[in-house]
Amino acid sequence: MAKTRPGVSAPKLKAGKKDLHSYTIRGTNKIVRVGDCVLMRPSDIGNPPYVARVEKIESDNRNNVKVRVRWYYRPEESLGGRRQFHGAKELFLSDHYDVQSAQTVEGKCIVHSFKNYTKLENVGAEDYYWRFEYKAATGAFTPDRVAVYCKCEMPYNPDDLMVQCEGCKDWYHPACVGMTIEEAKMLEHFVCFECSEDDFKQFQNGFHASPVSDAKVGLIFNHFLVIKADCYLLIL
Numbered sequence: 001m002a003k004t005r006p007g008v009s010a011p012k013l014k015a016g017k018k019d020l021h022s023y024t025i026r027g028t029n030k031i032v033r034v035g036d037c038v039l040m041r042p043s044d045i046g047n048p049p050y051v052a053r054v055e056k057i058e059s060d061n062r063n064n065v066k067v068r069v070r071w072y073y074r075p076e077e078s079l080g081g082r083r084q085f086h087g088a089k090e091l092f093l094s095d096h097y098d099v100q101s102a103q104t105v106e107g108k109c110i111v112h113s114f115k116n117y118t119k120l121e122n123v124g125a126e127d128y129y130w131r132f133e134y135k136a137a138t139g140a141f142t143p144d145r146v147a148v149y150c151k152c153e154m155p156y157n158p159d160d161l162m163v164q165c166e167g168c169k170d171w172y173h174p175a176c177v178g179m180t181i182e183e184a185k186m187l188e189h190f191v192c193f194e195c196s197e198d199d200f201k202q203f204q205n206g207f208h209a210s211p212v213s214d215a216k217v218g219l220i221f222n223h224f225l226v227i228k229a230d231c232y233l234l235i236l
Contacts, residue, residue: 004098020057023065023102030108032057032067037128039107040069040100048074049106051091051128057102065102070094072111072130079139085155089117089127092134092141118158129158151176163187167195 022033032038032054039049052069059065072091075082091111109126117129133142146155149171150162162171163184170192174184177192 004096017058017060017066020059020065023057023067023105025105025107026103028107032102032105032108037072037109037111038067038069038105039109039126041104041106051109051111052098053093053111055097066099067102067105068097068099071096071098071136072128073134073136078134085157087129087157087159089123089129089159091128091130092132093130094134094136096136114158161185163190165190165192165195167191 022031024031034054034057037051037053040052042048042050051072051074053072054067055070056068057065058068071094073094073096074091075086078092093111107126109128112120112127112129114129114131117123117127120127131146134140135142148155150173152173156162156171160173161181161184162173163177163179164171166189172190172192174181179187
């Protein structure tokens with residue numbers, strides 16, 4: 001199966017065909033309905049399946065069933081390619097529509113909103129998410145700006161472990177604050193550089209008789225760096 005080229009109108013479903021409410025995937029008992037997300041056979045064997053949302057199902061008098069779909073693009077399929085902050089299960093909801101044989105549907109999946117995906121306790125093989133709409137012909141994204149976090153100023157990737165400062169509530173990648181993943185998982189408390197510095201100043205002002213050594217403070221500060229999370233990244 002091959003997608004039509006972006007910008008080329010999808011072939012129209014011919015007159016005389018009847019609308020179907022559902023379709024049973026060949027060789028399975030899985031039922032596909034309008035609005036469901038499906039996995040479709042890729043053009044090249046060995047590539048991951050295409051992902052699409054079913055917009056319409058029709059059949060002719062010979063029981064040939066066609067589906068009109070709206071494609072989700074994987075980051076690798078977009079003009080800009082995969083970026084560091086793209087999650088392994090991330091998809092872009094494109095403006096690219098197509099008509100394909102229902103026989104190319106291989107299975108069903110769930111494409112969650114970004115917010116709902118981050119709340120999943122367990123991510124299954126059929127779970128995906130989207131947070132950007134994508135114009136396939138131009139490579140433009142909506143929204144084109146998202147909040148960024150940590151010293152690296154990257155959007156949130158739900159695949160990456162992050163730690164939250166108990167003071168300012170900002171989020172950080174362990175590697176960006178001088179920790180390993182294993183060390184981060186063992187943390188009971190975390191305070192960023194800026195909040196640690198404020199606490200130390202208060203400590204100095206209130207306890208002059210017993211100051212913390214500069215060497216110790218320097219060691220602590222090397223582990224805690226801060227960047228405000230009110231910056232934004234322009235998606236190109």
